[in-house]
Amino acid sequence: MTVLIILIVIIVAVAAYVGGAYNSLVKSRNSVEEAFATMDVYLKKRWDLIPNIVAGVKGYAKHEAETLEKVIAARNSRYTDLSADEKIAADKELSGAVANIFALSERYPELKANQNFLDLNRQLSQVENDIANARKYYNALVKAYNTKIEIFPSNIVASIFKFTKKQMFAVENEAEKEAVKVEF
Numbered sequence: 610m611t612v613l614i615i616l617i618v619i620i621v622a623v624a625a626y627v628g629g630a631y632n633s634l635v636k637s638r639n640s641v642e643e644a645f646a647t648m649d650v651y652l653k654k655r656w657d658l659i660p661n662i663v664a665g666v667k668g669y670a671k672h673e674a675e676t677l678e679k680v681i682a683a684r685n686s687r688y689t690d691l692s693a694d695e696k697i698a699a700d701k702e703l704s705g706a707v708a709n710i711f712a713l714s715e716r717y718p719e720l721k722a723n724q725n726f727l728d729l730n731r732q733l734s735q736v737e738n739d740i741a742n743a744r745k746y747y748n749a750l751v752k753a754y755n756t757k758i759e760i761f762p763s764n765i766v767a768s769i770f771k772f773t774k775k776q777m778f779a780v781e782n783e784a785e786k787e788a789v790k791v792e793f
Contacts, residue, residue: 630762630763633763634770637753637754637757638754640750640754641775644743644747644750645747647746647747648740651736652740654736655703658732658733658736662729662730663710665726665729666710666717697776744778747777751775754775755774755775
């Protein structure tokens with residue numbers, strides 16, 4: 610009888626742990642998805658701002674078509690059709706392209722004085738700040754989630770229920786680590 614009670618207590622304790630670990634992993638995964646959705650709003654806002662900026666620059670820098678074509682190519686697909694991983698990759702490419710536009714605008718003082726361009730620049734600067742803050746929040750949640758699915762014993766529960774690691778938003782090359790100047 611005592612052995613049966615001990616066995617029942619052990620089974621209940623294991624079931625309670627598995628249930629608690631599962632619920633914790635679900636909450637973490639949902640928090641990561643919510644943080645990505647928030648960041649996604651800002652990424653989409655920047656995505657939509659780029660054509661206006663390119664159009665403004667085109668008028669002043671007609672012979673700089675190659676730089677502008679790279680920006681357009683980086684933005685060519687429909688944003689809503691991209692997966693989360695594709696959005697992360699597109700963001701990296703678009704960040705580099707935006708840096709090229711602003712480097713290009715340094716060569717055209719009349720462009721830097723254009724009120725429409727200045728307004729677009731201000732909007733982009735705000736969006737870039739929002740993206741940076743959203744990335745920090747997202748990456749913190751991804752770190753906590755990934756840690757939960759990798760540490761023992763919750764990694765056992767994670768593998769049973771097929772929880773997978775999430776990708777962080779990370780800067781991968783030295784050129785991207787440099788601050789993009791968006792103030793004129």
